[in-house]
Amino acid sequence: MEQIILDGKQVSKKVRESLKEKVTDLKAKGIIPCLATILVGDDPSSETYVKMKGNACEKVGIKSIRLHLPKETTTETLIETIENLNHDSSVHGILLQHPVPSHIDERAAFESIAIEKDVDGVTSAGYGQTALGFGKYPSCTPAAIMKIIDDYDIPVDGKHAVVVGRSPILGKPVSALLLNRNATVTTCHSHTTNLPEIVKQADxxxxxxxxxxFIQGDWIKKGAVILDAGYNKGNIGDIDYEACLENASAITPVPGGVGPVTISMLLKHTVEAAALTE
Known part of the structure; x- marks a missing residue:
């Protein structure tokens, strides 16, 4: 069995190269695509992610605005900041870095992002549109998973996809995207019984x-395709990579798999949002 390593870096590179041309065209029309990122507090990992996203924007010609609010910021102040960005016509995308400090109502903050600027796919309206099949900007990690699947021509129609995780910005939306592509989808979570047996059924x-x-090698049936959206300390994914590699026909590494494409999807959505303002 020929095994394919699903190289997210190469997929990401192709996306970003295509975006450079689109950004150049938009700038010729007087439109400068702009992403505003909001960071609340001093979480080191979040600071790193925001910096990475800002650097990625600059490399393809997207303007990046970074707003860093103190950890004492209230929900009301955060929403006011988001509303100001909603009304700023020069800003095309808004990203609120997760997680925010525990005293803030994160869901209320997400919901205050205008749907046309929700390039990270965090609003309930955006999720609903994605599930119904007409959402412009799915959550970026699910969008990245689908982009890798498409770039490697992995068949989805009629296949059994097992999603392990049900978060509102990853497990649930990727389940919807796969279902919309005619996969039969099983979404598993912490209350699922007989999880290994269910995963063994997955294409x-x-x-x-x-x-x-978390996901073990003997859970994987021969020839299954594995996309690992996990990222844990020590550059470790959610699967036991070496063990799962034995049975997989295609697999994403960590790092270098889903992660780079996730950021590229954020850039893509921002450019698409800017193009709609022509």
Whole structure:
């Protein structure tokens, strides 16, 4: 059995190269695509992610605005900041870095993002549109998973996809995207019984549980495709990579798999949002 390593870096590179041309065209029309990122507090990992996203924007010509609010910021102040960005016609996308400090109502903050600027796919309206099949900007990690599937011509129609994880910005939306592509989808979670037996039935496994090396090699049936959306300390995904590699026909590495494409989808959505303002 020929095994394919699903190289997210190469997929990401292709996306970003195509975006450079689109950004150049938009700038010729006087439109500068702009992404505003909001960071609340001083979480080191979040600071790193926001910096990475800003750097990625600059490399393809997208303007990046970074707003760093103190950890004492209230829900009301955060929503006011988002509303100001909603009304700023020069801003095309808004990203609120997750997680925010515990005293803030994160869901209320997400919901205050205008749907046309929800390039990270975090609003309930955006999720609903994605599930119904007409959403412009799905959550970026699910969008990245589908982009890798498409770039490698992995068949989805009629396949059994098992998604391990049900978060509102990963497990649930990727389940909807796969279902809309005519996959038969089983979404598993912490209350699922007989999880290994269910995963063994999968043609496509989506690991989105947030636990290092959670999915074991003997859970994978011969020839299954595995997309690991997990990222844990020590550059470890949600699957036991070496063990799962033995049975997989195609697999994403960590790092270098879903992660780079996730950021590229954020850039793509921002450019698409800017193009709609022509």
């Amino acid at each position: 496509i496994v989506i690991a989105a549980v947030g636990k290092p090396k």
